[in-house]
Amino acid sequence: MDYSFDEDQEAYRTEVARFAAKVLAPHYQSDDKKAEFRRQLALDMAGMGLTGLRIPEQYGGQEATALIAGIAAEEVGRHDFNATYLIINTALISDVIVRNATDEQQASWLPGIASGETVPCICITEPGHGTDAAAMEVKAVPGEDGGWMLHGEKTSITLGMTADRAVVLARTGGPGARGISAFWVDLSHESVTRSAFDDLGGRSIGRASLHFDGTPIAADELIGEEGGGFVSVMQGFDYSRAIIGLACIGAASESLDEAVQWSRDREAFGQPIGRFQGVSFPLAECATHLRGARHVCLEALWRKDNDLEHSEEAAMAKFWAPKLAAEVIHQCLLTIGHVGYSSEAKVGQRLRDVIGLEIGDGTAQVSKLVISRHLLGRAYAP
Numbered sequence: 001m002d003y004s005f006d007e008d009q010e011a012y013r014t015e016v017a018r019f020a021a022k023v024l025a026p027h028y029q030s031d032d033k034k035a036e037f038r039r040q041l042a043l044d045m046a047g048m049g050l051t052g053l054r055i056p057e058q059y060g061g062q063e064a065t066a067l068i069a070g071i072a073a074e075e076v077g078r079h080d081f082n083a084t085y086l087i088i089n090t091a092l093i094s095d096v097i098v099r100n101a102t103d104e105q106q107a108s109w110l111p112g113i114a115s116g117e118t119v120p121c122i123c124i125t126e127p128g129h130g131t132d133a134a135a136m137e138v139k140a141v142p143g144e145d146g147g148w149m150l151h152g153e154k155t156s157i158t159l160g161m162t163a164d165r166a167v168v169l170a171r172t173g174g175p176g177a178r179g180i181s182a183f184w185v186d187l188s189h190e191s192v193t194r195s196a197f198d199d200l201g202g203r204s205i206g207r208a209s210l211h212f213d214g215t216p217i218a219a220d221e222l223i224g225e226e227g228g229g230f231v232s233v234m235q236g237f238d239y240s241r242a243i244i245g246l247a248c249i250g251a252a253s254e255s256l257d258e259a260v261q262w263s264r265d266r267e268a269f270g271q272p273i274g275r276f277q278g279v280s281f282p283l284a285e286c287a288t289h290l291r292g293a294r295h296v297c298l299e300a301l302w303r304k305d306n307d308l309e310h311s312e313e314a315a316m317a318k319f320w321a322p323k324l325a326a327e328v329i330h331q332c333l334l335t336i337g338h339v340g341y342s343s344e345a346k347v348g349q350r351l352r353d354v355i356g357l358e359i360g361d362g363t364a365q366v367s368k369l370v371i372s373r374h375l376l377g378r379a380y381a382p
């Protein structure tokens with residue numbers, strides 16, 4: 001066993017940490033206040049290779065391991081949690097494209113994602129179908145020249161107000177997962193309209209509903225086989241869940257560092273507050289739980305990189321890390337007292353922001369369903 005990053009991984013971690021502290025951190029709170037996505041963010045992230053992590057080098061990407069994507073998410077999560085959505089989205093979407101699209105499609109679509117010029121989103125959720133996504137109703141009906149026309153509404157889409165292109169799952173056949181296909185849809189067409197959510201957190205990512213009113217899809221914008229879209233997209237979620245876990249752990253670890261420093265500096269009753277067990281013991285618990293959850297996330301990514309089954313570990317990462325991060329950040333906010341409650345401190349915003357990923361990409365219940373099935377066997381689990 002080896003519990004440390006190797007030299008290259010550690011050097012990469014340091015490089016991303018430096019970039020995130022210098023380039024991303026200054027915008028974390030101002031982007032939240034403006035509540036809109038800053039296009040320059042995608043270009044800055046792309047400049048560091050963070051939008052092309054899972055893209056082959058021949059298409060302008062980094063061709064990085066899943067573990068490297070996790071390291072990047074954790075360090076970016078420390079400084080600008082909302083910027084991690086770009087890592088999560090681009091890694092998930094480019095992975096779907098690399099695994100399922102033709103060489104010509106990859107050559108045409110992936111360089112734009114890697115360069116930050118194409119901001120992509122993924123459209124699965126609908127107003128009537130979230131967790132039970134396989135029951136989705138948005139339809140792609142045959143159009144001209146072997147293509148399709150898209151009709152219906154997708155909702156709760158990360159980067160939905162900004163994205164240029166979307167992986168859209170839509171029904172092309174009968175009921176259930178096998179009637180669903182995946183498409184690479186141009187969102188600049190006039191038949192696409194968007195409406196923004198006014199969210200508690202993640203305010204700079206422009207979560208939105210997208211309405212498709214006969215949006216054209218060309219014949220060569222089908223990803224993989226007709227009817228194979230649901231499975232090919234869902235396979236990518238496994239490891240992206242561990243990346244989400246690390247993004248949340250990054251935000252919580254940064255909050256813990258701030259609370260620890262505060263506990264050294266702040267005095268009450270003539271001594272640093274850290275000398276009160278009521279202050280230091282909760283922080284000790286936070287540090288312990290964070291380390292445990294971090295190991296689960298890293299194990300899931302290590303298993304992915306070694307072609308080992310990892311859906312159970314990824315489900316553990318997804319249900320545990322965002323929930324734990326919210327609890328830890330809450331504790332840190334209380335440790336910092338009235339100053340932590342002010343919008344000048346970052347802890348309050350981090351708390352609002354991480355809660356979103358307790359829901360996004362699947363709730364804890366869905367993850368526990370996966371874990372129970374591994375634990376008990378399908379015949380004995382919900």
Ligand SMILES: Cc1cc2nc3c(=O)[nH]c(=O)nc-3n(C[C@H](O)[C@H](O)[C@H](O)COP(=O)(O)OP(=O)(O)OC[C@H]3O[C@@H](n4cnc5c(N)ncnc54)[C@H](O)[C@@H]3O)c2cc1C
Pocket residue numbers: 121122123124125129130131132155156157158159202207356357359360361362363364365366
């Ligand atoms: C910040 C954020 C970003 C998101 N980004 C995207 C995106 O980019 N693209 C996209 O397509 N979607 C996105 N989503 C949507 C997200 O994937 C869905 O919200 C999620 O799948 C849950 O669906 P729902 O909210 O409709 O809840 P529902 O499915 O209506 O569930 C409501 C509650 O019931 C529980 N529940 C449902 N079924 C079961 C069951 N079988 N057993 C136990 N409990 C159950 C759920 O856990 C939940 O607590 C995002 C959501 C958020 C909050």
